Amino acid sequence: MRHGFSAPARPPRLALRFAVYAALTLAFAAAGFLWYAHRYATTEAERAVRFHATFVANTILRRALQPSDFQQPLAGSRLRTLDTLFRDEVLVGGAVRVKLYAADGRITYSNVHDLIGNNPAASDAEDALARGHVQDVTDLNHEGGPGPDFKVLETYVPVTLGGTTPVGVFELYQDYRPVAAATSTAFLPIAGGLAVALLALYAALFPILRRVTRRLRDHVEEIEHQALHDHLTGLPNRVLFRDRVEQAVLLAGRERRGFAVLLLDLDRFKEINDTLGHESGDRVLEQVAARLRAAMRESDTVARLGGDEFAVLAHHVAGPEEALAAAERVRAALAEPVTVAEILLDVDASVGVAVGPEQGGDVETLIRHADIAMYVAKELRTGAEIFSPDHDHFSPERLQLVAELRRAIAAEELVCHYQPQAAARSGELRGVEALVRWPHPSHGLLGPDQFIPLAERTGLIRALTRQVLRQAIKQCRAWHEQGIELAVSVNITGRDLLDLKLPDEVAELLSEAGLAPSFLELEITENTILADPVRARTILTRLSDLGVRLAIDDFGSGNSSLAYLKRLPVDVLKIDKAFVLNMQSDQDDAVIVSSTIALSHNLGLAVVAEGVETGAAWETLARLGCDVVQGYYLGRPVPAELLELKPEAAVPRAASF
Numbered sequence: 001m002r003h004g005f006s007a008p009a010r011p012p013r014l015a016l017r018f019a020v021y022a023a024l025t026l027a028f029a030a031a032g033f034l035w036y037a038h039r040y041a042t043t044e045a046e047r048a049v050r051f052h053a054t055f056v057a058n059t060i061l062r063r064a065l066q067p068s069d070f071q072q073p074l075a076g077s078r079l080r081t082l083d084t085l086f087r088d089e090v091l092v093g094g095a096v097r098v099k100l101y102a103a104d105g106r107i108t109y110s111n112v113h114d115l116i117g118n119n120p121a122a123s124d125a126e127d128a129l130a131r132g133h134v135q136d137v138t139d140l141n142h143e144g145g146p147g148p149d150f151k152v153l154e155t156y157v158p159v160t161l162g163g164t165t166p167v168g169v170f171e172l173y174q175d176y177r178p179v180a181a182a183t184s185t186a187f188l189p190i191a192g193g194l195a196v197a198l199l200a201l202y203a204a205l206f207p208i209l210r211r212v213t214r215r216l217r218d219h220v221e222e223i224e225h226q227a228l229h230d231h232l233t234g235l236p237n238r239v240l241f242r243d244r245v246e247q248a249v250l251l252a253g254r255e256r257r258g259f260a261v262l263l264l265d266l267d268r269f270k271e272i273n274d275t276l277g278h279e280s281g282d283r284v285l286e287q288v289a290a291r292l293r294a295a296m297r298e299s300d301t302v303a304r305l306g307g308d309e310f311a312v313l314a315h316h317v318a319g320p321e322e323a324l325a326a327a328e329r330v331r332a333a334l335a336e337p338v339t340v341a342e343i344l345l346d347v348d349a350s351v352g353v354a355v356g357p358e359q360g361g362d363v364e365t366l367i368r369h370a371d372i373a374m375y376v377a378k379e380l381r382t383g384a385e386i387f388s389p390d391h392d393h394f395s396p397e398r399l400q401l402v403a404e405l406r407r408a409i410a411a412e413e414l415v416c417h418y419q420p421q422a423a424a425r426s427g428e429l430r431g432v433e434a435l436v437r438w439p440h441p442s443h444g445l446l447g448p449d450q451f452i453p454l455a456e457r458t459g460l461i462r463a464l465t466r467q468v469l470r471q472a473i474k475q476c477r478a479w480h481e482q483g484i485e486l487a488v489s490v491n492i493t494g495r496d497l498l499d500l501k502l503p504d505e506v507a508e509l510l511s512e513a514g515l516a517p518s519f520l521e522l523e524i525t526e527n528t529i530l531a532d533p534v535r536a537r538t539i540l541t542r543l544s545d546l547g548v549r550l551a552i553d554d555f556g557s558g559n560s561s562l563a564y565l566k567r568l569p570v571d572v573l574k575i576d577k578a579f580v581l582n583m584q585s586d587q588d589d590a591v592i593v594s595s596t597i598a599l600s601h602n603l604g605l606a607v608v609a610e611g612v613e614t615g616a617a618w619e620t621l622a623r624l625g626c627d628v629v630q631g632y633y634l635g636r637p638v639p640a641e642l643l644e645l646k647p648e649a650a651v652p653r654a655a656s657f
């Protein structure tokens with residue numbers, strides 16, 4: 001579903017985070033509890049020892065000691081008495097050492113005699129005097145004790161003998177190990193129980209949380225899906241499509257892989273919507289979506305951009321041919337009508353294609369180009385178009401003109417004007433050239449230069465040529481019926497020469513009208529023949545076989561040699577009017593005209609000179625042996641009914657022999 005799409009940030013891995021945070025919190029809570037419990041036990045132990053020390057000081061010591069015991073030095077007998085006193089009554093039940101301090105902090109007695117006379121803890125003793133007692137857990141190392149593991153609790157309490165003023169300080173060292181041991185024995189099970197309880201809680205919460213996160217994630221994905229897909233068809237929407245195209249652009253840059261962006265717009269969808277209602281319109285869109293999806297590869301993206309606009313991103317497209325093949329696949333998928341409410345509906349589509357990355361290195365350009373191509377395909381009714389720089393010429397105005405031309409051809413609104421051609425020597429009217437005109441409702445009478453190139457580029461030329469042929473042949477036949485035996489020339493283009501059906505159609509039109517083929521002359525420009533000589537030759541041969549005369553139009557404007565053209569089945573050569581027009585003033589043009597006439601005659605071709613505007617030009621041409629003349633001097637192209645059928649009147653005197 002997310003092929004190539006850079007998804008927005010996933011919902012955070014809540015379960016994992018919870019696991020870590022919960023474990024840390026539980027560990028902190030357990031440690032805190034243990035610390036507190038330990039602290040509580042220690043405080044209780046200290047209180048007990050302090051109570052014991054205070055009790056000893058206030059009972060045993062108050063009774064047995066004298067003020068002199070806190071003054072230096074003690075006599076040996078007194079020392080022994082105190083030893084006995086302390087050993088028997090105080091140094092029991094874990095009390096390991098005692099000291100008596102004078103008010104100045106000097107030790108006056110200790111069961112460790114070496115310490116007597118030292119003054120190591122003046123501040124502790126002074127503090128004890130000031131605050132009542134001082135306690136500290138330490139080891140006895142500094143006083144030559146048994147080792148660092150042997151922890152003791154030091155308690156200093158002031159000693160008052162009868163009065164209220166302390167005479168000194170009594171220090172009791174209580175073995176701390178039993179206290180520590182008791183604390184851990186008491187609290188280890190509590191700690192263990194606590195840990196188990198917390199783990200159980202954690203284990204119970206975890207699956208719940210996992211379920212919640214999964215649901216949350218599904219929900220987020222659903223919202224994300226909705227944001228990126230079309231709700232009607234389920235196809236990716238414009239946002240996702242653009243993203244995929246962006247990925248394709250990046251991939252193409254890295255892996256040199258071509259792709260194609262196809263935009264398609266359903267023809268006549270609005271009609272369906274308007275006549276059958278939106279419900280039916282929706283059903284059509286759903287079916288179109290399904291067909292497109294089925295027609296494309298799994299890895300391709302089929303999207304609905306909105307309305308009746310769809311898009312396809314086709315991967316692995318090597319060039320225009322493959323892109324066009326993809327477009328044809330799309331069109332083929334829609335060839336069969338869709339069924340809505342038991343009605344069969346045709347839903348043809350116009351497809352515009354941009355080939356990436358050649359026709360656009362970014363999403364914007366690719367989509368714009370495909371869009372232009374689609375617009376052109378729709379307007380020209382060609383079905384599918386690959387973007388070409390040519391399309392840029394198709395401004396909306398031009399496309400409008402194409403639409404109007406199509407309509408004008410269908411309505412047979414184009415008209416032929418006819419320009420006379422006369423024998424150069426006698427001035428006798430020989431034939432006419434049919435020149436098409438388009439009476440445009442708002443632009444007036446348009447000349448062929450204004451719409452023939454457009455017709456050629458849009459495929460309308462075939463219909464146009466057929467119409468001109470039909471009109472010209474019919475008109476020619478009409479003249480014949482009036483007893484005027486004229487030939488008619490019709491211009492055909494390169495596109496017409498690609499149409500293998502042309503010879504048959506010409507034959508049909510001739511037989512329909514009942515006109516002998518020899519009265520029809522087809523004019524092909526020199527350049528058209530040169531564009532595809534092989535194909536031109538095939539069609540020209542078939543036309544010639546019909547008995548139709550063939551003329552090379554605008555000769556001299558290209559680069560072909562006469563000898564080459566003679567190999568084609570042509571009968572007539574029309575010298576380009578540019579030479580004829582300049583012949584009087586330009587020596588080179590005069591030479592070209594005269595040598596063309598001579599050469600053509602050598603090759604057995606008749607010569608027509610176009611652009612004869614003056615009597616002098618006619619005279620010259622007649623003198624050079626030109627067969628037929630055509631130009632404003634004889635007459636401009638005019639509608640059939642206005643054609644002057646007796647142009648002999650215009651023959652310059654010098655020309656008629």
Ligand code: C2E
Pocket residue numbers: 419434435436447448449452465468490491492493523553554577610611612613630631632633637
């Ligand atoms: P073309 O076949 O060479 O036609 C001769 C053009 O020269 C005509 O222009 C004609 O009006 C013009 N002309 C004739 N005598 C003179 C003259 O004495 N002086 C000057 N300056 N011009 C003269 P038009 O009718 O504008 O046609 C232009 C071109 O359009 C034609 O050139 C022909 O190639 C093309 N065309 C005309 N009708 C058709 C048609 O039905 N089908 C096709 N495919 N092309 C056509």
Ligand code: MG
Pocket residue numbers: 433491523553
């Ligand atoms: Mg012509």
Ligand code: MG
Pocket residue numbers: 553554574576577610
């Ligand atoms: Mg010409």
